[in-house]
Amino acid sequence: MKLIISLNRKERLYDYVSMGIDCFILGGQYSFYAPSYFSLDDISQMVKQYPQCSFYVAVNALYDEHEIEAVEAYIDALSKMAIHGILFQDFGVLQIVKNKGYHFDMMYAPETLNTNAMTLNVLKQQGVTSAQLARVIPLEEQLSIHQQVHMPLMLQVHGVEYIAASKRALLTNYQEASGLAFDHKSQTRLTIQPRNSDYVFHIYENERGTHIFSKTRLYMLDLLNQIQSFEYLYIETLMMSDEEAIEVASLYSDALKSFEKQTYDRDVKAYMQLLYQLKTPIDRGFLFDQTVYKLEDVRKMDHEKNQSNH
Amino acid sequence: MRKISQIINGKRKIIKKPELLAPAGNLEKLKVAIMYGADAVFVGGKEFSLRSQASNFSLEDIQEGVEFAKKYGAHIHVTCNIILHQDNLEGLKDYLKKLDEIGVTAIIVADPYIMKIAKDMKLGLEVHVSTQLSTLNSQAISFYQNMGMDRVVLGREVTYDDLKRIMDKVDVDIEYFIHGAMCIHYSGRCMLSNYLSRRDANRGGCSQSCRWYYDLYQDGELVNQENDMPFSMSSKDMSLVAHIGELIELGVDSFKIEGRMKSVHYIATVVSTYRKLIDTYCEDPDHFQQSDYFEKELLKAANRAFCHGFYYEHPTVNEQLFNMRDEHPTQEFVMRIVDYDKETKLAKIEQRNYFKIGDQIEVFSPHHDNLCFTVKKLYNEDMEEIDVANHPMEILYVEIPYQVLSNDMGRKVRNV
Numbered sequence: 001m002k003l004i005i006s007l008n009r010k011e012r013l014y015d016y017v018s019m020g021i022d023c024f025i026l027g028g029q030y031s032f033y034a035p036s037y038f039s040l041d042d043i044s045q046m047v048k049q050y051p052q053c054s055f056y057v058a059v060n061a062l063y064d065e066h067e068i069e070a071v072e073a074y075i076d077a078l079s080k081m082a083i084h085g086i087l088f089q090d091f092g093v094l095q096i097v098k099n100k101g102y103h104f105d106m107m108y109a110p111e112t113l114n115t116n117a118m119t120l121n122v123l124k125q126q127g128v129t130s131a132q133l134a135r136v137i138p139l140e141e142q143l144s145i146h147q148q149v150h151m152p153l154m155l156q157v158h159g160v161e162y163i164a165a166s167k168r169a170l171l172t173n174y175q176e177a178s179g180l181a182f183d184h185k186s187q188t189r190l191t192i193q194p195r196n197s198d199y200v201f202h203i204y205e206n207e208r209g210t211h212i213f214s215k216t217r218l219y220m221l222d223l224l225n226q227i228q229s230f231e232y233l234y235i236e237t238l239m240m241s242d243e244e245a246i247e248v249a250s251l252y253s254d255a256l257k258s259f260e261k262q263t264y265d266r267d268v269k270a271y272m273q274l275l276y277q278l279k280t281p282i283d284r285g286f287l288f289d290q291t292v293y294k295l296e297d298v299r300k301m302d303h304e305k306n307q308s309n310h
Numbered sequence: 311m312r313k314i315s316q317i318i319n320g321k322r323k324i325i326k327k328p329e330l331l332a333p334a335g336n337l338e339k340l341k342v343a344i345m346y347g348a349d350a351v352f353v354g355g356k357e358f359s360l361r362s363q364a365s366n367f368s369l370e371d372i373q374e375g376v377e378f379a380k381k382y383g384a385h386i387h388v389t390c391n392i393i394l395h396q397d398n399l400e401g402l403k404d405y406l407k408k409l410d411e412i413g414v415t416a417i418i419v420a421d422p423y424i425m426k427i428a429k430d431m432k433l434g435l436e437v438h439v440s441t442q443l444s445t446l447n448s449q450a451i452s453f454y455q456n457m458g459m460d461r462v463v464l465g466r467e468v469t470y471d472d473l474k475r476i477m478d479k480v481d482v483d484i485e486y487f488i489h490g491a492m493c494i495h496y497s498g499r500c501m502l503s504n505y506l507s508r509r510d511a512n513r514g515g516c517s518q519s520c521r522w523y524y525d526l527y528q529d530g531e532l533v534n535q536e537n538d539m540p541f542s543m544s545s546k547d548m549s550l551v552a553h554i555g556e557l558i559e560l561g562v563d564s565f566k567i568e569g570r571m572k573s574v575h576y577i578a579t580v581v582s583t584y585r586k587l588i589d590t591y592c593e594d595p596d597h598f599q600q601s602d603y604f605e606k607e608l609l610k611a612a613n614r615a616f617c618h619g620f621y622y623e624h625p626t627v628n629e630q631l632f633n634m635r636d637e638h639p640t641q642e643f644v645m646r647i648v649d650y651d652k653e654t655k656l657a658k659i660e661q662r663n664y665f666k667i668g669d670q671i672e673v674f675s676p677h678h679d680n681l682c683f684t685v686k687k688l689y690n691e692d693m694e695e696i697d698v699a700n701h702p703m704e705i706l707y708v709e710i711p712y713q714v715l716s717n718d719m720g721r722k723v724r725n726v
């Protein structure tokens with residue numbers, strides 16, 4: 001069980017390393033989304049400066065045919081650095097790495113698709129060496145998957161949750177259609193809320209399209225006893241201020257140390273108090289919830305919802 | 311290198327005609343799709359299939375569909391395209407075995423575990439990679455080809471230029487969407503429904519939450535006021551009717567029409583339009599003249615505005631729907647022809663929607679050009695004269711001055 005964090009600022013790397021965190025996901029030119037995007041030079045410098053750390057680079061978009069050669073050249077460049085692995089979701093990335101015979105840890109992180117153990121074991125045979133589990137499944141299922149999968153798994157423990165992504169410029173298009181003025185390029189200023197729903201989502205646009213994330217942060221600070229078998233506990237710093245990212249990383253880092261010293265059960269309440277003091281919206285996502293999909297279950301759920309509304 | 315055309319008797323003809331693949335939500339639609347010209351039909355089974363709200367097929371239905379298709383030289387593909395969860399693994403092998411025994415041509419799959427199982431079982435059926443995996447490039451296609459996949463259904467985000475590049479590089483079957491609704495987000499990567507409705511989009515429960523109305527806030531302040539257009543994420547439907555020739559020349563193996571939940575009239579109209587278009591083009595590609603006839607035909611059944619999707623480049627504001635305008639088809643399906651008596655000129659029909667004496671009806675068919683007539687004589691099953699037809703599925707008789715055929719369809723011409 002070790003922490004892995006999406007690096008939000010190069011200047012903060014020292015702080016994280018000082019806390020004992022030694023595993024990082026770096027955004028780069030071909031990342032789908034990231035709290036910060038680092039150049040190849042930046043990545044090279046960080047890797048040289050912190051040889052004791054493991055760095056993954058997020059090459060995790062879905063790539064069009066016209067850019068796949070450039071992605072290949074980018075992976076070639078990464079192969080010349082001592083990075084530990086690549087986070088990806090496009091099997092084209094895996095195919096390039098296999099063709100070239102590179103030895104990255106290939107972490108399959110397709111946001112929504114890693115929902116059972118058998119599939120991950122099949123993918124292991126195809127060259128996947130680690131994976132991030134989907135967030136939309138209950139903790140019980142995540143634990144069951146972990147027991148049956150024969151590769152290291154990463155579980156997001158804190159931060160905003162991925163909801164959806166479109167290749168379209170949905171905010172630009174809306175601005176054009178509505179004539180309304182708003183800052184559609186800001187990563188954090190805009191939110192959307194469906195009418196008749198309490199859910200609020202972050203939304204922003206970049207050159208890869210439109211990205212939607214939860215406004216609330218998933219948290220598992222008090223669940224270390226349950227999730228201790230996972231190899232990587234991931235903190236997503238997207239949408240966080242510098243201060244929040246540092247505070248959250250520090251809390252989890254301390255909690256893990258406490259867990260190792262077997263004082264966690266005593267300390268966890270204090271850690272949770274500190275988390276509440278950050279005053280950021282937090283929730284449990286699907287950890288203790290279920291989705292339905294069969295027509296009869298959908299009808300039953302709708303019926304129950306209607307009953308409770310009356 | 312795909313050989314697309316050949317000179318025959320001094321004239322270039324297309325020898326690699328693409329498969330026309332149609333959707334069907336039930337047996338009636340399956341049969342209509344085939345009768346109206348589909349080379350293959352894709353259906354969902356009761357298990358392992360998305361679109362849980364489409365009236366999915368039992369194994370017996372699929373068997374009947376396969377037997378019907380065989381009579382026309384057509385094929386049945388079955389979607390097994392859910393993303394499996396831990397509790398969905400049971401019964402999979404038995405199900406695939408049964409599909410194979412029934413004579414299904416292909417399964418459409420999104421989960422690599424099903425891909426592997428289907429290949430390991432050495433079944434006769436083909437395994438196609440679903441669009442749910444949003445495959446956009448040749449390297450990803452190679453990955454699936456190395457897993458033994460027989461066909462890749464590309465993501466709807468693939469442009470014509472990228473499709474051309476892909477077709478130059480790969481030698482596995484490629485299926486491309488030509489018509490139908492579009493997910494606004496990357497397929498398989500959208501969890502809006504999961505979060506907003508607790509319905510799992512990747513297992514067929516999608517509540518289409520993207521099409522809901524949303525309020526937009528900046529720094530917590532409402533951007534769209536009461537009278538402003540709400541934010542929404544809804545795409546116009548895609549139609550590549552104007553580009554079929556280009557796609558045929560690329561050697562695309564299969565043209566896919568989306569819409570397992572669409573009506574029988576929609577399926578008949580869309581399939582027969584593309585059938586005629588493909589056949590006309592392939593017969594004499596160098597003298598083919600694109601006319602607006604085909605688009606007008608499609609509009610007779612469309613209930614959402616058309617766009618080109620990603621065909622050219624990034625869809626703009628013009629490819630989205632913000633006001634959710636109620637787009638009515640230009641014509642309304644009112645009857646299916648059961649039989650026709652040449653002597654009395656009476657057609658036995660199955661009524662589908664309201665029509666009356668004086669209405670103008672257009673009869674369309676896979677076998678002849680469209681015919682128009684005005685309803686002058688209408689009888690019930692007891693041959694009593696009536697003025698209106700207002701009981702769906704009732705058997706009636708209507709006088710039609712031209713010969714029509716069994717399974718032709720009649721649609722009321724709307725005054726628009």
